[in-house]
Amino acid sequence: MKRYAHIIGWGKYAPDRILTNDDLSHMVDTSDEWIRTRTGIRTRHLISEGETTATMSIRAAQAALEVANVTPDQIELIIVATSTPDYLTPSTSCLVQDALGATRAAAFDLSAGCSGFVYGLSVASGLIRAGMYDTVLIIGAETVSTFIDWTDRETCVLFGDGAGAVVLQASESAGGVLASVLGADGSGAEMLYVPAGGSRRPTCADTVAQGLHFLRMDGRQVFRFAVNVMPIASRQVCEKAGLSLDDIELFIPHQANDRIIQAAARALQIPAERMFTNLERYGNTSAASIPIALCEAVESGLIKRGDHLVMVGFGAGLTWAAAAMQWSMPWPVPPQPWWRKTLRWLHYRWARLRSWALRTLRRLDVEIRKPFNHEMEGESQSQREERVK
Ligand code: ACO
Numbered sequence: 001m002k003r004y005a006h007i008i009g010w011g012k013y014a015p016d017r018i019l020t021n022d023d024l025s026h027m028v029d030t031s032d033e034w035i036r037t038r039t040g041i042r043t044r045h046l047i048s049e050g051e052t053t054a055t056m057s058i059r060a061a062q063a064a065l066e067v068a069n070v071t072p073d074q075i076e077l078i079i080v081a082t083s084t085p086d087y088l089t090p091s092t093s094c095l096v097q098d099a100l101g102a103t104r105a106a107a108f109d110l111s112a113g114c115s116g117f118v119y120g121l122s123v124a125s126g127l128i129r130a131g132m133y134d135t136v137l138i139i140g141a142e143t144v145s146t147f148i149d150w151t152d153r154e155t156c157v158l159f160g161d162g163a164g165a166v167v168l169q170a171s172e173s174a175g176g177v178l179a180s181v182l183g184a185d186g187s188g189a190e191m192l193y194v195p196a197g198g199s200r201r202p203t204c205a206d207t208v209a210q211g212l213h214f215l216r217m218d219g220r221q222v223f224r225f226a227v228n229v230m231p232i233a234s235r236q237v238c239e240k241a242g243l244s245l246d247d248i249e250l251f252i253p254h255q256a257n258d259r260i261i262q263a264a265a266r267a268l269q270i271p272a273e274r275m276f277t278n279l280e281r282y283g284n285t286s287a288a289s290i291p292i293a294l295c296e297a298v299e300s301g302l303i304k305r306g307d308h309l310v311m312v313g314f315g316a317g318l319t320w321a322a323a324a325m326q327w328s329m330p331w332p333v334p335p336q337p338w339w340r341k342t343l344r345w346l347h348y349r350w351a352r353l354r355s356w357a358l359r360t361l362r363r364l365d366v367e368i369r370k371p372f373n374h375e376m377e378g379e380s381q382s383q384r385e386e387r388v389k
Contacts, residue, residue: 001172003129004128004177009068013060015162019043019045028152038259039158039258053085053142054092054099056162057141060141064137064166065137067333074134075104075105075135076134079109079136080110083116083142084147092141093108093109099351110123112317114313117138118180122182135167135170139165140287140289140291145161148214149214159283159284162292164290164295178243178326181237183229188221194215226256226260227263227267230261230320231264231267234312238310249309250297255282255290256284257279257284261277304331306328308325
């Protein structure tokens with residue numbers, strides 16, 4: 001029996017704190033007029049104390065699970081697409097797995113810049129179609145604000161923080177993710193990168209003094225690349241899915257710059273209304289931009305059951321990615337009974353308790369073993385062999 005991968009749940013999270021163009025004009029030499037006309041951005045959301053890529057991912061994931069009416073123990077795989085993880089290691093997806101109490105789930109992070117979410121969607125739908133998993137949670141989440149040099153006007157005006165998530169599930173009904181196109185060109189690595197903090201240039205006082213832990217970008221080059229690659233990837237994915245551009249009710253492009261999106265619409269010869277945009281309110285949230293835009297498009301009634309969509313992104317790497325899909329969910333989704341919401345709430349409390357108990361047990365285990373370890377440290381090899389006998 002042929003298997004298909006359908007999006008059955010979606011959710012987003014944007015921090016409460018909002019930074020306007022006027023706020024930025026007091027921080028660097030810029031203006032609301034410059035930012036609006038060159039990018040289309042008016043405001044962006046930024047994390048507050050205590051918020052991270054993981055905490056935003058968890059909020060978006062909980063919303064997606066609720067729409068999907070899926071419990072965390074049904075999730076078999078969690079993919080977090082991010083370039084701004086909580087830690088270099090462990091992966092942010094493991095933190096999400098723990099907080100959700102998704103005890104059956106494998107988890108990994110995916111780094112493909114702003115293309116990361118569509119990369120994740122493509123990988124997950126392949127695994128579902130191959131029969132390896134039935135239910136996968138894919139999240140795109142970024143706290144770009146923590147990697148930005150807030151004195152560099154060429155980058156700080158562009159980005160925002162946020163997270164978006166979808167639940168992808170196996171089905172025998174045709175539709176869902178129909179095709180995807182992924183690409184990379186590492187020769188453009190330095191067009192958008194964080195020079196230090198990795199194995200090539202580990203963090204030290206010198207790298208910090210030079211600001212090498214901040215995002216560097218060649219804006220003009222990235223612009224040229226994006227305008228070129230978005231229409232190509234969109235055409236390729238439609239062809240692969242056996243669709244024409246006219247079959248696509250809505251394009252959901254990566255929300256980097258309104259001029260890039262309009263140029264892509266012109267190159268594809270489609271009306272601007274078929275390109276969804278919300279970057280005016282979010283700025284560029286990197287891997288989170290497409291899932292956040294998808295949520296808003298669905299929730300504003302722009303996507304109906306049976307509609308064909310193309311999600312298309314580009315980003316650091318350089319990378320690009322496009323996915324064509326047929327939407328299969330109704331909107332609005334039927335409301336859930338109160339007891340299901342209560343069970344969900346209880347599950348997340350239990351997950352927190354479980355995490356605390358496991359950490360405590362691990363610490364206790366170390367403490368209990370300590371005296372024995374000391375005793376054993378004084379043993380010679382022959383004494384150890386004697387004891388083991
Ligand atoms: N305010 C005022 N002036 C500015 C600002 C600012 N914030 N930033 C740059 N300028 C100035 C420049 O210094 C330059 O001045 P000059 O002519 O005296 O040298 C002038 O404005 C024009 O600069 P350009 O770089 O030519 O401006 P451009 O029209 O190309 O817009 C921008 C710059 C918005 C960065 C654009 O190139 C862009 O959007 N590029 C793509 C960026 C992008 O999408 N990045 C994310 C990729 S996805 C990911 O993986 C994260």
